[in-house]
Amino acid sequence: MAENPTTKATVAAKSTAAKATSAARSTTAKAKDAASKVADASPVSAKDATSKAKDAAYTVVGLGVLGFNKAQAQARDLVKTVRSDDLNDKWRAQAADARKATSKTMTEADKRIESTIAKIEEAMEPLEDRLPAQAREVVRKAHETSRDVREQVRSKVLSA
Numbered sequence: 001m002a003e004n005p006t007t008k009a010t011v012a013a014k015s016t017a018a019k020a021t022s023a024a025r026s027t028t029a030k031a032k033d034a035a036s037k038v039a040d041a042s043p044v045s046a047k048d049a050t051s052k053a054k055d056a057a058y059t060v061v062g063l064g065v066l067g068f069n070k071a072q073a074q075a076r077d078l079v080k081t082v083r084s085d086d087l088n089d090k091w092r093a094q095a096a097d098a099r100k101a102t103s104k105t106m107t108e109a110d111k112r113i114e115s116t117i118a119k120i121e122e123a124m125e126p127l128e129d130r131l132p133a134q135a136r137e138v139v140r141k142a143h144e145t146s147r148d149v150r151e152q153v154r155s156k157v158l159s160a
């Protein structure tokens with residue numbers, strides 16, 4: 001018996017939502033681990049603190065990008081699957097619901113990542129305050145760069 005396109009779309013949507021949620025949880029756990037390591041580290045010099053802050057920022061941004069890319073790829077695969085079948089209006093409505101669920105999951109993942117980044121930045125503040133002016137400036141620029149990258153990733157992923 002041939003598989004119903006609606007069933008395929010529903011199964012694909014559920015799978016995509018589960019994978020996106022899993023990716024978000026994994027990214028959040030990795031970011032928390034990175035933040036914990038940075039917070040536990042006691043820098044010997046301003047140079048070490050600056051290096052650790054930059055590493056933590058790049059790690060968080062990288063993990064966020066990877067998580068969002070994975071979720072975006074899964075959403076694209078779902079859209080291709082749904083578009084490749086000859087669906088009537090009822091099936092198209094079900095596919096739209098699946099896209100909404102995926103979008104909601106991606107938005108939730110975005111919120112979790114932003115929350116984790118805020119915690120990391122909060123943990124870094126006491127270290128940054130002890131840095132010399134030049135090192136503080138480097139850390140400030142790293143924060144600005146990571147925010148810009150996150151905004152670009154967010155706009156591309158959430159609009160997909």
